[in-house]
Amino acid sequence: MLSKRLIVCLDVRDRKTTKGVKFKENIDLGDPVEMAERYYREGADELVFYDITASAEGRPIDIDMVREVARRIFIPFSVGGGVRHLDDMRRVLLAGAEKVSVNSLAVRNPEIIAHGARAFGSQCMVLGMDVLRVGESPAIPSGYEVVVKGGRERTGLDALEWARRAERLGAGEICLNSIDADGTKAGYELTITSRLSKAVGIPVIASGGAGAPEHIYRVLTEGAADAALIASMVHYGAYTIAQIKKEVAARGVRMRLRW
């Protein structure tokens, strides 16, 4: 039986880890490579790096950073933000990342998922999606709409339909971030996470809202997520990875406890 994964997310800008609430104010938290190494040693199952300004600034991802991370950590990690085309994906993967994540690029050009999956395999293709609770309507039957640009721009895509379509196109995994929950530390958005995870046959990573081990427990059980993404819970030292895992495992969820 698989263990549920605890994934640490590092938002990176200008070679520094940063953390913002709802993509607004940001503060620097440290060197992403050193932080990555620390989380690796402390038992993170996987890491995610988002170059949060590459996309807006129209520049490629910091490949040197990816390379440096790959020299120092020996667990899977994915890279997202600033992926513009197949060549960017190739560079990220060749630099040592296990997976590459596309979000707004896939909204603009869904075929990029198929192209990436054909070129590098589905297991490398992560679809990142930000969703906003908008209420059910004929256009958005699930009541959750896919948004881009940190929630500032709506796409007209229904979250469940988009997830199923991405799976058909060849996405190997979906990272579902709730804009409503993100930054609140009040818990993940369990409704859409559970519905989406059950609607697809690929693993779903829940993101947005983690503030306590209880939230992680709930999203991995009620939320039916395969993995939970955390950031501020460990970035500010409120919890260690081992502490979170032990607490969640003690309630019956299988976690990787030895490394």
Place this chain on the structure above:
Amino acid sequence: MARIAILDYDAGNLTSVLRAVEHLGGDAAITRDPAAVRGAEKVIFPGVGAARASMESLRRLGLAEEIRRAFAAGKPILGICIGCQVIFSESEEDGGVPGLDLLPGQVVRFRFAPAVSRKIPHMGWNRVEFAPGERHPVFAGLESGSEFYFVHSYYPRPRSENLVQGTAVYGGIRFAAAIAHEHLAAVQFHAEKSGPCGLKVLENFLNWRP
């Protein structure tokens, strides 16, 4: 010439395997040159992807023959993921693909009982139970129940239980995750992405003096 040849046959990304070996102080190079494989002391046979494409590349590059030669000569070989599958007689992937046939057995797809619904690929960390008793040197010192990182939809089913060093369970199916036969060891998991436990497998392989 590098002591360890990491086979490049267009089967995915090999950078992480090289990084892990370098981290352990190993002298390795990624190569698709059969002569470099012949000159190397040991061979790592990694890869992700599909069985048919992998076999076609291995043949086209002359590496299929070179691996058979290395195996026959008793050169230490470590297969990882696809490299743990194509060493068997055949795979049912892509409508049936003959493998290198170094070891007798099939590679089959996860098929779950109707009551068991599990996502495919089997992706993530899973426990590997190592059989009690004498261990192959590549798997020495690993605690049974240690977790490793897997990404695969097919798994090897060796004809002989004697080849199996360790097993994992997914959706009620117990499958061979660690395999060894004399100078050939193979793992279905990604040793290079499995943290300290995975590095231990690679380190054992580097230090192994058969």
